[in-house]
Amino acid sequence: MEENVEWYIDKKIERTIEGLRKRNMEGYFVNDEVELIELLTKLIPQNSLVGVGDSMTLFETGVIDFLRKGNFIFLDKYRDGITSEEKREIYIKNFSADIFICSTNALTESGEHYNIDGNGSRVAPMLYGPKNVILVVGINKIVRDIEEAEKRVRQYAAPIDAKRLGKDTPYTTLGYCIDCKSPYRICNDFVVIKGQFIKGRIKVIIVRKQLGY
Secondary structure (H helix, E strand, O other): OOHHHHHHHHHHHHHHHHHHHHOOOEEEEEOOHHHHHHHHHHHOOOOOEEEEOOOHHHHHOOHHHHHHHOOOEEEOOOOOOOOHHHHHHHHHHHHHOOEEEEOOOEEEOOOOEEEEEOOOOOHHHHHOOOOEEEEEEEHHHEEOOHHHHHHHHHHHHHHHHHHHHOOOOOHHHHOOOOOOOOOOOOOOEEEEEOOOOOOOOEEEEEEOOOOOO
C-alpha cells in the first residue's frame, strides 16, 4: 500500500478507536488475519461459550475455522445438516454466550455502529445478553457519520447480501434499495449503537483489509 494512503488510513483508524473509547467500547487494530487470530486467542478464554452472527468477514478471516478447531463451546450455526429449528435454538442460546462474534455493517469515525438485519438474530445479541461482544471490521466499513453509514448499508451492503442469499426482492433486480414491501426483504431491523453501559463489553477489532460487504 502506498505510503500516503497508509497514513490516511492510520488517521481514520485512530479517530475511530478514540471514538469507540469515548462511547465505553474498546478498539483494537491488527494488520491481517494472522494478527487477528492471535488477538482473539488472547480475548477469548478457553472453554468459553461462543456464538456468532451472520458475517462474511468471519469466513474471510478464518475466524469460523478458528472457533471450530479451538477449545471452545462453539454454537456453530453453519454446521452441515443443521435444521431451521436447531438454528433457532442456537439463536436463543447466543443470549447466554460468554462471547458473541460478528461484524458490523458500518462503523462511524466517532464510534457509532449502524446495522440492518433481516430477523434480528445478529443485532439482538449485540444489544443485550452475551457477556462480551467482539466485532471484526474491515477498513472499508469505516465511514464519516451516520448519514454516510445508512447510505453505505442500504445502497451497497444490503443489495449485495440479498444477492448472496438469493432473495427475490427488488434489490436483486435493481441493485439498490427502494424501501420495498417485499415479504422477502432483508431490511427489517435498523439499529444504531451509540454507547454501552458496561465498559468494554463491545470490543471492535479493525483489520487493515477490505472485508465483507
